[in-house]
Amino acid sequence: MSVRFDNLGLSENLQKTVTKNGYSDPTPVQAQAIPIIQQGKDLLAAAQTGTGKTAAFVLPLLNEIEKDPTDYQPCSPRVLILTPTRELAAQVAENIEMLKGNLPVRVALAYGGVGINPQKKALAKGTDFLVATPGRLLDLIGQRMAKLSSTHTLVLDEADRMLDMGFLPDLKRIMKFLPEDRQTLLFSATFSPEIKKLSLQFLNNPESVEVSRNKTADLVRQTFYKVPKTAKADVIRDLIIDNQWNQTLIFTRTKYGADKLCKQLLRDGFKAKAIHGDKSQNHRSTALEEFKKGELPILVATDVAARGLDIEKLPQVVNYELPEQAEDYVHRIGRVGRAGLEGEAYSLVGSEELPRFKAIEKFLKTSLKATEFPGLNYENYKESSGSGSEGASRKKSSPRTSKSAPRNAKNRDSASKMDKSKNKSPRGSRRRASGKTSETRKQNETTRIK
Template identity: 55%
Template sequence: MSFNDLGLSEPLLRAVREQGYDTPTPIQARGIPTILEGGDVMAAAQTGTGKTAGFTLPLLERLMQTRPERGPRRVRALVLTPTRELAAQVQESVDTYGRHVPLKSTPIFGGVSMRPQLQALRRGVDILVATPGRLLDHLNQGTVDLSSVETLVLDEADRMLDMGFLPDIKRVLAALPAKRQTLLFSATFSEQIAGMARGMLRSPTRIEVAQRNTAAESVNQTVHPVSRAGKRGLLSHLVRDGDWRQVLVFTRTKHGADRLAKQLDQDGLAASAIHGNKSQAARTRALGQFKQGRTRILVATDIAARGLDIEHLPHVVNFDLPNVAEDYVHRIGRTGRAGKGGEAVSLVCVDELKLLKGIEKVLGGSIRKHTVAGFEPDPSERPEPLFKKPAGRRRPPEAGQRRRGGGQRRDAGASRRA
């Protein structure tokens, strides 16, 4: 099957060819014709499967087919994403595949000035890519009108639930026409996602191209047991010894990300950190330098790294194991994308052995263990709590960003959370 068989018009096929693609991925092959039919869709696809183009292309096609001949531009498609980075990634996809069609799109998210967003909205857009918090800011100020939306896309719906966006999403839904097409994309079909879909979708077509919580087969996974104090030295050793040129490293907290990036710099390894406390400009700059090879190591927290699109990323390192086992799958999904090989390494001390067991349970099997000579774990070390709760604080750092269910929270890009 080729893209020519999916029902897309020549301007979109031309953009696809210019990107060097001729064969659609499974989610694209199944999703594009289904979305073009106009019904609601509930799709499960892991990162790296081509899902963004899988909804961007048919969205552009449908908007072209229903484009009014005259009158001002109105928002006819809304794409909701959990993070600024993912919103920017979706916008990039719309720009790439929509370059030969007369449609306009703009992203709106927090951490940046509202003025350029207001100017773009006044000029008129067909497609709006937004994070929930900043979109609500515009709705509350009356600067955006969603009454003409024909298609709603909920991208990475599982992460939006994890981050407590359900109340915000419901408020956005109240501003949309009841008659519309709704597309829900999620890494998994959990019970929570099923419940969310029941309230928002009408008889959706289900598309699933990956088993739940299945780590990418193209990723080589290794656990290096190490002492608590030996992690930083082992990481520097692995990067130098393997001549790793591009490494995404995950830490548990924002403070830990800053500290580790500084230490790696001191070790002579160019590193930078991105997390929720960094301004959007700082995060964009750090990511750009990493993609260009000017920075060798990018240290990130889970919230900041969600939605990062780094082509052919060869190495992911879990400096700290995630508290939520399923997040391990999302982390290592940053590498081994689109059929390319990748390596995921986890540095595990005695404090994290229970977390490791939880991850292996989710994966359905054990991860290969390898002790690096000179960095053996200290057999006398005893487990310590991962979080020390200061007085007056009830949750560990960044836990407030991971409230499950319907907890109230502004998105990572909301103006008051910049």
């Protein structure tokens, strides 16, 4: 018998909210985690992005707060949720606001990169949930504006990423301010040795829940193209034009690579923005919001900057460069294929990236195949020795005037601007083999993880 929300012990109010927000049946991580959390037990959960893990801890915590309302104490949150990035913190807070429905629940948000005074004022009023990044939380604790002695539940969301970003010392400091008898919920992409060690330090006899790491990939059609580093910008442009994409998330491995690719896309007449750790919080927030609303057709991002990005029905992602860590590949493609919907992931694999490609195969425990990009004249490009998304170095060839500007209005700044300004024509300087179209490309080798 399948598990339903109405037999998970949630209140009538929460069940109505769940239905209103379009949820039908709980995801595997929700079905397994919610009963454990409601019993007050510590939890160690391995779940990828896109599995519904945020609702898995938010719903039972809302249920507990609804059953046991208390007077607000200044600066004393009942639930503390720690996230590795500002974007993820904002996303979690947004999900709480959505799932609480009409419940009189307060949510405070605290992260760096913005003024601290509004955050202090919100905490001074008292709050049920405090969603924070470790660094800003320690600032607030130091100013006596965050008191954790009465916090009954701690959630470590994407704990693996917090470890990767060097937050372990901060986490240890924060633990000293929390009660020993708290409930602790730790969510990670995998049960790595580091996560298991962390759970021994912070959790008390936890229950374990693990959602198959390949499950997110099941609904994603994965296509790998062998593309020289110097040809990648041209291939990206052709993918967008030929398929008339209106909403595309492109991943790069470095901040420099994100900026360089974004500048090239802008020169080619596309509307695009890049987000990474060196961008201001206002720039990142604005770009994310525009992309989610469909106002920005192309978003170029590093892995960390895209954490917390949750978009319904995102049709495709592109790996301009393969990530350093194989599990980050699953995080990336997990942006599509959500809520039972199919999506596509395209990866451009340079010769220098073959070790990363093999690592992804090993991680997914499957055989993958990278094919040549249809119509690409490989003789017109030569590999450069630079790292990341360094400048292209290629042989001269005839420009592709037939596709010199994006056909889709949503993907261009101005068609007339492209026509009048010859010096801004795209780098469409490779010859396409005759008869090679987007239909041919779609029929080309693709890989679906079964």
